[in-house]
Amino acid sequence: MTDNLKTEENFTYAEAGEGPTIVFLHGLMGRLSNFEETFNYFSSNGYRVLIPELPLYKLPLLKTNVKNLASFLKDFMDFKKLDNAILLGNSLGGHIALYFTMNYPEKVSALVLTGSSGLYEKAMGDSFPKRGNYEYIKEKTRNVFYDPEIGTKEMVDDIFEIVNDRNSVIRTLAIAKSAIRHNMSNDLPKIKQPSCIIWGKQDTVTPPEVAEDFDKLLPNSDLFWIDKCGHAAMMEKPKEFNNILATWFASRKI
Numbered sequence: 001m002t003d004n005l006k007t008e009e010n011f012t013y014a015e016a017g018e019g020p021t022i023v024f025l026h027g028l029m030g031r032l033s034n035f036e037e038t039f040n041y042f043s044s045n046g047y048r049v050l051i052p053e054l055p056l057y058k059l060p061l062l063k064t065n066v067k068n069l070a071s072f073l074k075d076f077m078d079f080k081k082l083d084n085a086i087l088l089g090n091s092l093g094g095h096i097a098l099y100f101t102m103n104y105p106e107k108v109s110a111l112v113l114t115g116s117s118g119l120y121e122k123a124m125g126d127s128f129p130k131r132g133n134y135e136y137i138k139e140k141t142r143n144v145f146y147d148p149e150i151g152t153k154e155m156v157d158d159i160f161e162i163v164n165d166r167n168s169v170i171r172t173l174a175i176a177k178s179a180i181r182h183n184m185s186n187d188l189p190k191i192k193q194p195s196c197i198i199w200g201k202q203d204t205v206t207p208p209e210v211a212e213d214f215d216k217l218l219p220n221s222d223l224f225w226i227d228k229c230g231h232a233a234m235m236e237k238p239k240e241f242n243n244i245l246a247t248w249f250a251s252r253k254i
Helices: 032-043 066-079 092-103 134-143 153-163 166-181 208-217 238-252
Strands: 005-008 011-016 021-025 048-052 085-090 108-114 195-200 221-226
Touching (some): 011 066, 021 032, 021 092, 032 085, 032 238, 048 066, 066 092, 108 238, 153 166, 195 208, 208 221
Parallel strands (some): 021 048
Antiparallel strands (some): 011 048
16 A cells, blocks of 8 residues: 555645545554555455545644544545545544534545544543553553454554654644544534444444444444454454445445
């Protein structure tokens, strides 16, 4: 996927494939590579797929929030001349997708949510990572997954670097507080787009009852479960995730 990475103007993103457009949105501690297998699958099977790198640690502090990340997505879609797209978001990415859809419904044809924030979430399990404690970061990173081996050393190193950088920590906290402020429970019933909710049964960050609440509040949604799976289903169980989503696209004619 990194072979497709490009930087133009203020945007760094990956793009591949042709067909209906899917925009992938990563989470707070997520990387573009978390979507690699799903990116490759759908870009090879009749979809145009884009993954922008969200400016989580680059916005001015006072603008580091869900609202301005949704504005960034609007600017990116305008830059790429995307008038109608499927938004697929994991964790914070799902929250941004929901907030964007509320404000620009004409630009969204469908939603895909997996481990999405917007209603309730825990920061890396049950507490914010402690700076300087590598083993703590390692434990919390691996606990995000049902299979702890998914939490590779490279991933742990990336997160350790983030939580030991003062600029990144301040912005991480700002985004987390913004996510709480921008609770979507009153807005979800107004979102009419077809919504596919794919959730890990063992998600400890956004537990299963969060998925059930999303399904109840979104008026045009379908909920699918993946067993033995944590917070990032597209990463931990990519084949199952891709199969569920492809089948849903076909059933909804998307």
